Amino acid sequence: MRAFYRITLLAVGTAGRAFAGGFEIYEQGPQATGMAGAVAGKADDPSAIFYNPAGMAMTEGGGVQLGSTIAFTGFGHKTLDLTPTTTSTVEGTFVLPNLFASAHLGNMWSVGIGAFTQFGAGVKWSPTGKQDGATEPPKFPGRFVAANTQIQTFTFNPTFGVQPHKAVAIAVGLDVMMASVELSRSLLLGDAEGTARLGGGTQGVGWNFGVLFELVPQRVTAGIAYRSAIGLDFNDLRVHFDGPPELKDYLYDQPAKTSLKMPHNLTFGLATHPTDGLTITTDVHYTLWSALQTIPVTFLPGSKTPGFAAAMNWRDSLSARVGAEYLALVGPGVLALRAGFGYDLTPVPAETLSPSAPLADSWIVSGGLGYGWRRWALNVGYIAGLRGERASTNRDLPGLYSGALSALSAALTYEWGGARSCCARGCTGHRCCHK
DSSP: OOOHHHHHHHHHHHHHHEEEEEEESOOOHHHHHHHOOOOOOOOOOHHHHHOOOHHHSSSOOOEEEEEEEEHHHHHHOOOOOSSSSSSHHHHHHHEEEEEEEEETTTTTTTEEEEEOOEEEEEEESSSSOOOOOOOOOOGGGGEEEEEEEEEEEEEEEEEEEEEEEETTEEEEEEEEEEEEEEEEEEEETTTEEEEEEEEEEEEEEEEEEEEEEEEETEEEEEEEEOOOEEEEEEEEEEEEEEEOOGTTTSSSSSEEEEEEEEEEEEEEEEEEEEEETEEEEEEEEEEEEESSSSSEEOOTTTTTOOEEEEEOOOOOOOEEEEEEEEEEEEEEEEEEEEEEEEEESSSGGGOOTTTOOOOOOEEEEEEEEEEETTTTTEEEEEEEEEEEEEOOOTSSSSSEEEEEEEEEEEEEEEOOOOOOGGGGGOOOSSSGGGG
């Protein structure tokens, strides 16, 4: 009986690692996406509500931005055998809509609202892989660790800002996050196999703030943006087991509970405008994933499945990015060209690297463009993460992981009011660019 308990604990506990897959989605607007996300010191379009809400207070007038990001993911796993088995993920395209709106109330105050996906993961492995000389496709060896990991969040972010001085803006907001999770994996039950599936949803609340300083008028700005951790208590998870009939007293559908915390993150940004029409930005983004050391899972009293704590041992991650925007055309319309690059450190150590979060350090490259006409602007941005193979020392599934992540963002923006000289600061589509 103890052997079966170990099997069951491994089945649910390892999959539980996927609750915080390390997928922080930073591509919330095409302007920022084209500049590798380095806009905390610039933040002069409606998506400032996400990147640095103080930008909403410093930019006069108001605006609405409706957009979407299409994320593309693909991962691979290769065993360390003499004749290795290679397996890839499937269904790696995800559509992530977003909406931002802000407006000034008088000379000092401003309000805004954002709706976006800040965290999310989608890793579904093919049931079979490839192996040289095999008469039939081998099954994915990692199916006993994680077969499918789907994590979805959606955040509503009402925001309030104030500009007490022409060179200083401050904003604070509330993050209301809805989250859901769906996990599945196979069970090794002696000579037979079964499956375990887990799913549920919850809500959590956090807060954020931003500060923006104009250090040199129309030439140098600096920003600080912070988002708090958000606790997510999944008190109504449902666990579904499929297995041999003789194990029905142990493999039965039942509720479960767990909790985890979406991490704090802090960003420092600097934007310079060396010449009219050119903006160069630098951001450092720090995420406190080290709070995620274990994920406890408990079952109702009387359950024959014991509770446990899944080891994560994640570490804080750091991302450094540089972006540039150039106004190539300023006339009846405004054409902006953007580019960026950077480097992201993964929070996942080699000893807990698994199919649920097969992440690695990445080089970041991006590009984009935007065209503004009177009060309207259309922007697109593309970003890609470049990474090589990474070895896992996870005792449940050692091997080599590879992967690729990219995203395409597009948005339509409408802005109104104000007469700020934003063109010199590198804005696109703002009303003052046409005065």
